Amino acid sequence: VNKIAVLTSGGDAPGMNACIRAICLACEHEGIEVIGYTHGYNGLLRQDWRTLERADVYNLIQRGGTILYSARCDKFKTKEGAELAAKNLDELNVDALIVIGGNGSFMGLEHLQTVWDKPVVGIPGTIDNDISGTDFTIGFHTAIQTAVESIDKVRDTAEAFERIFLVEVMGREAGFIALDSAISSGSDHVLVPELFTSAAEELVKILDKLEVRRKNKTNPSHIIIITENLWPGGLQVLADSLASETGFDLRVLTLGHVQRGGSPVSKDRMLATRLGAFAVESLLNGARGVMVGETHTKPVLVPLEQTRTTTKNLNRYSVEILDRITRLG
Ligand code: F6P
DSSP, rough: EEEEEEEEEEOTTHHHHHHHHHHHOOOHHHTTTEEEOOOTTHHHHHHEEEEEEGGTTTTTTTTOSSSTOOOOOOOGGHHHHHHHHHHHHTTTTTEEEHHHHHHHHHHHHHHHHHTOOOOOOEEBBBOOOOTTTSSSSBBHHHHHHHHHHHHHHHHHHHHHTOEEEEEEOOOOTHHHHHHHHHTTTSSSSEOOGGGGHHHHHHHHOOOOHHHHHHHTTOOOOEEEETTTOOOOTOHHHHHHHHHHOOOOEEEEOOOGGGGOSSSOHHHHHHHHHHHHHHHHHHHTTTTTSSEEEEEEEEEEEEHHHHHHHHOOOOHHHHHHHHHHHOOOO
């Protein structure tokens, strides 16, 4: 392997830059040339790239976002798109491609493999943590930290007004961010897709808790954390039902894209650095068509297809303690 290309694709995540840095430095150590395609798979189609050398990644480990930019790219999903990408990679004599991204980005790699016979490796980078085969994805811990800091602040104003807050966090179709941020912020209730039964049943559970709160005045505020895209009709529907059933003063807050930004916490820098270096090492050892990940703090190689076909479960112990530690009253 003489030349490696890297790109970041899909939703950006804090720690992507730290990972680019690690790839660049690990390659330099092995005497491998590195280039970075910009704007995700779009750069691959437009032959839009830049060299990546030690000086380019200086002072980068702590920066949020991605210096390579990111995007989602529909054109790449076509057969012609993959063929053009393969042609462009060959034109630059690229020996291997590393993509840092989420599920959609890995599907892109599988697609490319149908027409390009050189090795590809995926690195899990998404705040959602919804990639099977790795305990954590790059960006998840920073997103939790950001959510928790925001929820702590919301708690202050919620208490002052004795209000109920419905706080929506990201996660796409997965509850990892909601579960961990609810537990870490000491919130009173959490709604995640993995445990969601029906709007009617969930509403009863929330109302039961609010009834306890009404009787026991020790906890004036009440914070409910909800995964995005979950409540049928949207959060305002839930807010309206709760307001009319209880008469409590209630506000809705969508945390949104702040969860994707900011300087990565050390856990994300560590994961990003280890996985970036491991991706390079794995390519030198002949890996292809795999994701590099970590389970129980050990590096693992997972076939790309498997990251898509197996389900990743919420942490069982966190779920088990949920009823016991979410505050009542
Ligand atoms: O996958 C990361 C993520 O932030 C999800 O949590 C969210 O559903 C989605 O991306 C938002 O995408 P966009 O930035 O295109 O609005």
